[in-house]
Amino acid sequence: MIIIPRPLVFLFAFVLFATSCRRDLQLASWNVDLVAPIAYGELNFSDYVTSDNLIADNEELIHIVASETLVSLGLDTLIGIPDYSIDTGFVIPISITFPPGVPFFVQKEDTRLEVKDVELTYGVIRESEIEVFLENTIDKPVLFQYAIYSATLNGDTFFVEERIEANDTMTRRYSLEGYDLDLRGESGTGYNTVVTFIQAMIHPSETENHKFNAGDEFNIKNTVKNIIPEYIEGYFGNQSLKFDEDESVKVFEKLPFKSVNVTEYDLELFIDNGIGADLKLSINELTAFNGSTSKEVGLDHSIIGSDEFFTRAVNLYDANDPVRHVQKAFSFTDENSNLDKLLENRPDRFLFDLSIEVNPLGNVSLGNDFAWYGHNLSAIMKLDLPLVISVKGAEFTDTAAFTFESGQSANTTKRINSGQLNLFLENGYPFGATVQFYLMDTLGTVLDSLLLVPTSLDGALENELGIVEESVKSVVEIPVDQELFSNLEGASFLKTNVQLNTTGLDSIHIRSNSQIGYKLTADLNVATQ
Amino acid sequence: MIRHIIVFVMLSYAATTYAQEPILSFQSEYAGRNMVGAYGGITATSSDFSNRFVGSLISDDQLEPSLILDQLSIMDADRNKLGMDYESGVIGSWNVKNGPHSLLFRASDGAHIHFSTPKNAMALVFQGNKPFAGDTLDFSNISGLGMRYQQLSIGWSYNQGIGASIWAMASFVNGQQMAEIDISRSWLYTGTLGDTLGVGLTGTGYLSDTSHVGFAKPSGIGGALDFGLNRQFQGDFSDWIMRASVQNLGIIEWSSRTIQADVDTNLNWYGVEINDLLAAGEQFEGTALEDSLTRGIDNSLSKGRHYTWLPGAAQVDFVQLKDKGLELGGGAVVRWNAGYNPFAYGRIGYRFNTAIALHSTIGYGGYGAFQMGIRGGYVSEHIHAGLAINNLEALIVPSQFAGGSLNFHFSYLF
Numbered sequence: 001m002i003i004i005p006r007p008l009v010f011l012f013a014f015v016l017f018a019t020s021c022r023r024d025l026q027l028a029s030w031n032v033d034l035v036a037p038i039a040y041g042e043l044n045f046s047d048y049v050t051s052d053n054l055i056a057d058n059e060e061l062i063h064i065v066a067s068e069t070l071v072s073l074g075l076d077t078l079i080g081i082p083d084y085s086i087d088t089g090f091v092i093p094i095s096i097t098f099p100p101g102v103p104f105f106v107q108k109e110d111t112r113l114e115v116k117d118v119e120l121t122y123g124v125i126r127e128s129e130i131e132v133f134l135e136n137t138i139d140k141p142v143l144f145q146y147a148i149y150s151a152t153l154n155g156d157t158f159f160v161e162e163r164i165e166a167n168d169t170m171t172r173r174y175s176l177e178g179y180d181l182d183l184r185g186e187s188g189t190g191y192n193t194v195v196t197f198i199q200a201m202i203h204p205s206e207t208e209n210h211k212f213n214a215g216d217e218f219n220i221k222n223t224v225k226n227i228i229p230e231y232i233e234g235y236f237g238n239q240s241l242k243f244d245e246d247e248s249v250k251v252f253e254k255l256p257f258k259s260v261n262v263t264e265y266d267l268e269l270f271i272d273n274g275i276g277a278d279l280k281l282s283i284n285e286l287t288a289f290n291g292s293t294s295k296e297v298g299l300d301h302s303i304i305g306s307d308e309f310f311t312r313a314v315n316l317y318d319a320n321d322p323v324r325h326v327q328k329a330f331s332f333t334d335e336n337s338n339l340d341k342l343l344e345n346r347p348d349r350f351l352f353d354l355s356i357e358v359n360p361l362g363n364v365s366l367g368n369d370f371a372w373y374g375h376n377l378s379a380i381m382k383l384d385l386p387l388v389i390s391v392k393g394a395e396f397t398d399t400a401a402f403t404f405e406s407g408q409s410a411n412t413t414k415r416i417n418s419g420q421l422n423l424f425l426e427n428g429y430p431f432g433a434t435v436q437f438y439l440m441d442t443l444g445t446v447l448d449s450l451l452l453v454p455t456s457l458d459g460a461l462e463n464e465l466g467i468v469e470e471s472v473k474s475v476v477e478i479p480v481d482q483e484l485f486s487n488l489e490g491a492s493f494l495k496t497n498v499q500l501n502t503t504g505l506d507s508i509h510i511r512s513n514s515q516i517g518y519k520l521t522a523d524l525n526v527a528t529q
Numbered sequence: 530m531i532r533h534i535i536v537f538v539m540l541s542y543a544a545t546t547y548a549q550e551p552i553l554s555f556q557s558e559y560a561g562r563n564m565v566g567a568y569g570g571i572t573a574t575s576s577d578f579s580n581r582f583v584g585s586l587i588s589d590d591q592l593e594p595s596l597i598l599d600q601l602s603i604m605d606a607d608r609n610k611l612g613m614d615y616e617s618g619v620i621g622s623w624n625v626k627n628g629p630h631s632l633l634f635r636a637s638d639g640a641h642i643h644f645s646t647p648k649n650a651m652a653l654v655f656q657g658n659k660p661f662a663g664d665t666l667d668f669s670n671i672s673g674l675g676m677r678y679q680q681l682s683i684g685w686s687y688n689q690g691i692g693a694s695i696w697a698m699a700s701f702v703n704g705q706q707m708a709e710i711d712i713s714r715s716w717l718y719t720g721t722l723g724d725t726l727g728v729g730l731t732g733t734g735y736l737s738d739t740s741h742v743g744f745a746k747p748s749g750i751g752g753a754l755d756f757g758l759n760r761q762f763q764g765d766f767s768d769w770i771m772r773a774s775v776q777n778l779g780i781i782e783w784s785s786r787t788i789q790a791d792v793d794t795n796l797n798w799y800g801v802e803i804n805d806l807l808a809a810g811e812q813f814e815g816t817a818l819e820d821s822l823t824r825g826i827d828n829s830l831s832k833g834r835h836y837t838w839l840p841g842a843a844q845v846d847f848v849q850l851k852d853k854g855l856e857l858g859g860g861a862v863v864r865w866n867a868g869y870n871p872f873a874y875g876r877i878g879y880r881f882n883t884a885i886a887l888h889s890t891i892g893y894g895g896y897g898a899f900q901m902g903i904r905g906g907y908v909s910e911h912i913h914a915g916l917a918i919n920n921l922e923a924l925i926v927p928s929q930f931a932g933g934s935l936n937f938h939f940s941y942l943f
Binding site: 007025027028029030031032034036037038039040041042043044156239422442519520522523526 | 585587588589590591592594597652654655656657658659660662719721722723724725726798799800802803805920
């Protein structure tokens with residue numbers, strides 16, 4: 001949005017006030033030469049980068065730091081225990097009489113969990129609930145008793161007892177939080193199995209026997225929902241997990257240049273295994289993708305295409321510190337990779353294709369694989385990019401929508417005969433620039449340029465220590481006339497084009513205490529009406 | 530005797546219409562007769578402005594830069610005055626029982642404007658601030674007063690003998706409109722690069738009720754006195770008449786809805802501070818210089834009664850009395866609350882007969898410097914009339930002077 005210099009409005013007001021004692025007297029117009037400040041400020045490079053990603057070291061050198069988690073493989077991915085239901089329905093086959101308090105239905109059974117190709121023997125439930133649905137179709141109240149023998153809390157088995165009134169139904173929910181789960185079944189040698197018990201009787205409070213008719217029906221449905229284990233143990237199988245995803249990165253999106261020559265960096269791929277199972281990691285592809293240019297650069301490093309084996313984490317059986325992780329870091333340098341090319345691409349996304357094989361050597365733990373909640377297998381990319389860069393020839397282009405407020409300020413702008421806006425710069429950064437501004441219509445057609453020719457701005461010089469000792473002054477003159485305002489009214493976008501050039505040395509240092517001071521002033525010849 | 534009276538009447542009117550002399554006076558005596566009449570006039574004067582400049586300013590579409598430069602070249606560094614007076618009215622005189630006493634009546638509408646400004650203020654207005662970049666432009670001591678009022682007057686005159694009379698009038702004054710400004714300190718600093726503006730302002734201002742405007746609508750009330758005396762004495766070659774008067778000695782109390790401003794502020798403006806270009810639009814809001822000035826002025830505004838002295842005058846005038854031939858005269862005027870320097874004038878003219886005379890005036894002071902005018906008078910048994918055109922210097926040398934005056938009177942005696 002273009003703002004009409006308000007100090008000019010003030011000066012107009014002064015001129016008109018002083019010459020308009022009589023409102024009905026139409027005075028002649030005359031031209032005055034006005035100069036006035038419009039804006040000033042100090043621009044700092046760090047303002048344009050997500051602040052969390054910037055730190056300054058002791059020498060005020062700015063570092064871009066980032067930590068992006070590429071993969072996080074946890075219990076849900078490894079085990080993935082789904083919701084499950086146990087439906088128990090029975091029909092009285094013959095007419096028979098039962099006294100109150102004598103079970104007319106008893107069932108104890110093993111229920112197999114529908115999990116992946118794993119053999120789980122033990123677990124602790126972090127969060128889950130069980131929903132019990134009971135239906136009584138006879139004309140006497142019935143006492144239902146339901147137990148999960150596999151689930152114990154402080155030694156007590158999960159057990160519920162409910163009275164269902166005659167010809168009634170009931171739904172109840174119970175929490176399973178904190179229950180230990182023995183998944184070995186009734187035999188004690190199985191896996192993925194829970195043992196449940198159901199019993200029904202005419203409620204003992206009744207005084208008369210009840211005669212069941214053939215065809216009387218009872219229904220029980222138990223649903224275990226939202227199972228989040230705190231801990232799981234068993235054999236996790238020989239699984240292969242493939243990850244073909246992209247991860248957005250926000251580090252570079254505000255960097256004010258399209259390309260940069262990175263000369264120093266420190267990046268590592270950090271693998272952190274908190275799972276009690278052997279793993280094999282294969283990184284097939286890692287690509288830096290720039291969405292604005294659609295350019296992608298693939299990582300060239302020894303890790304690409306090779307298999308990396310990770311031994312299992314160590315179970316410490318301590319709820320406060322339950323796991324000793326196994327960690328491994330891969331360092332990327334300009335000698336062992338082309339990572340600089342990836343960073344210079346200003347990626348906004350990392351595309352990666354990797355696969356993980358669990359227990360590549362089979363059940364070598366003899367069913368003692370384990371996983372704790374929150375202790376995952378993670379692949380984290382850690383970046384430390386000190387801004388020692390070369391931006392020679394780098395280009396910064398930004399297109400911003402704007403609306404020229406001609407309505408309110410039309411009288412003011414129409415009175416401007418000629419002049420210019422002066423941008424006085426005091427550059428404390430060791431790079432210069434060549435700038436031009438373009439007005440564009442909605443179709444992107446360039447209507448006009450604000451500067452007669454692209455204007456060069458000098459950059460400051462670094463000393464041998466890479467420190468700028470003195471800022472450099474430059475002036476950008478933007479001609480102003482009625483043609484400009486006409487083009488402003490017709491324009492919808494302002495395109496800024498900046499060609500950056502480091503001065504002196506090939507690589508310069510971007511420091512947090514550097515800045516570009518500017519003052520924008522108007523120098524206009526204006527008609528009073 | 531009658532002829533002397535007629536000549537006296539004519540000259541009295543002449544005095545009321547000469548350049549830069551007060552045009553609001555009632556000086557006539559009509560011994561033994563009744564009279565009704567009307568008069569009117571407007572005079573505007575300045576030797577610090579030029580007619581060429583003012584004329585172009587109010588009549589052309591475009592003011593040429595050369596005219597501005599010419600105008601500035603003739604201006605005084607500290608004080609440049611311009612004054613304007615207007616009055617029109619009807620008058621009457623009723624002789625009591627054919628004796629020495631007469632009752633006087635008057636109803637009039639008047640206006641007065643004067644202002645004084647330093648050259649720098651004009652330069653800023655007409656050239657802008659760029660010529661003063663890198664410097665502090667001091668344009669202190671701007672003052673001005675404008676008011677419109679109506680008067681209803683009643684008075685008395687006593688004819689003590691030939692050429693000797695005293696008179697006095699009391700007036701009710703309706704204050705219609707008033708604006709007054711007095712800026713004792715004002716400066717503007719413009720940075721060399723145009724990157725800084727500094728403004729300092731100390732002053733007061735008054736503006737009468739703006740919700741109650743229109744002809745004769747009262748925004749204030751007041752009273753005024755006019756009085757004077759006339760004495761005839763004998764010179765070496767002819768008789769002379771000396772006339773002394775005080776006019777518009779009065780005050781108006783403007784209503785409690787009068788807006789008052791008392792400003793004493795200093796501001797510096799460097800532009801809007803924008804350290805985040807991505808939020809530039811938001812940072813522009815409410816931070817402009819005129820916003821700060823407006824806030825400063827708004828905070829200084831109040832309403833209350835205000836008293837203003839009428840722009841009155843004291844005048845002494847000498848007139849030679851002849852039946853025919855060359856006539857001489859002169860006088861001096863001082864005014865208060867009118868931004869007016871003392872004005873002295875001399876006159877010379879020719880009387881063709883007892884009915885017709887033509888006089889010219891040369892004066893110095895008032896709102897200008899050198900000034901001149903011309904008038905003609907006619908007197909008959911029942912008709913007295915006069916027409917004066919003044920500030921001829923502004924017509925002859927429009928590049929150096931500004932102003933113009935036209936006054937008339939017409940009376941019927943019975």
